[in-house]
Amino acid sequence: MKFLNINNVKSINAFFFYVLVIFSSTFFTNALSDTPTIYSAKEKPEFIYNLHTVPFIDRDYIGFKEFLGFFESGSDYRKINRFGYLGKYQFGKGTLKIYGVNDLNDFIKNPQLQEKVFLMNIKRNKWILRREIKKYSNIFLGDLYISESGILAAAHLSGPGNVKKFLRNKASKDFNKKDANGTSISDYMRIFKNYNLRNINQERRPKINQ
Numbered sequence: 001m002k003f004l005n006i007n008n009v010k011s012i013n014a015f016f017f018y019v020l021v022i023f024s025s026t027f028f029t030n031a032l033s034d035t036p037t038i039y040s041a042k043e044k045p046e047f048i049y050n051l052h053t054v055p056f057i058d059r060d061y062i063g064f065k066e067f068l069g070f071f072e073s074g075s076d077y078r079k080i081n082r083f084g085y086l087g088k089y090q091f092g093k094g095t096l097k098i099y100g101v102n103d104l105n106d107f108i109k110n111p112q113l114q115e116k117v118f119l120m121n122i123k124r125n126k127w128i129l130r131r132e133i134k135k136y137s138n139i140f141l142g143d144l145y146i147s148e149s150g151i152l153a154a155a156h157l158s159g160p161g162n163v164k165k166f167l168r169n170k171a172s173k174d175f176n177k178k179d180a181n182g183t184s185i186s187d188y189m190r191i192f193k194n195y196n197l198r199n200i201n202q203e204r205r206p207k208i209n210q
Helices: 006-033 061-073 093-098 104-108 111-128 130-136 148-158 160-168 185-191
Strands: 139-141 144-146
Touching: 061 111, 061 148, 093 104, 093 111, 104 111, 111 130, 111 148, 111 160, 130 148, 130 160, 144 148, 144 185, 148 160, 148 185, 160 185
Parallel strands: none
Antiparallel strands: 139 144
8 A cells, every 4th residue: 555645755855845944044043143253362252250269278177177077978967877977077976975965856957066066076086186196297107197187087087096096006007997988097187187277275075065
């Protein structure tokens, strides 16, 4: 059975030719109206840059905490990972109890509280590791450069006790503890080295409400 005769074929060909003409006309009209300006090598366009200060570019306490928070959670105050670590800085429940934080729902919803706990934890770890900071800062253990901020970042990752063991054993691989994601003490010492935290005072028992 023939579905198309010769006249139908001619009609179809004419139809497609018409569509092609309309499409081509529309395309070239738009192309001409949207033709970009071509600049010669001597006629470069002037660009206006909007420069934004990224908080963790400066190597001070603000830069340190913002970079660490970004590294831990993508700076997400409401983040809870699969191991139960909470907030922007991914605190464990045990650490939160030290500072009297027992309401985890309130903690997740309270950015100001999270920032206070982070600062208190830095102060406390700085006191616990005061001898190590004094002895090992600004030296190399093997190929690993040690700085105060690197020590405190590693303490946030693995706890001050593990950092003590790591430093006292000359950065031995046997004491280079890793977290559940495979990030090690030495990783954090490298990533967070040379931030200026001298204006953060060490405290044995810092209190959130002080």
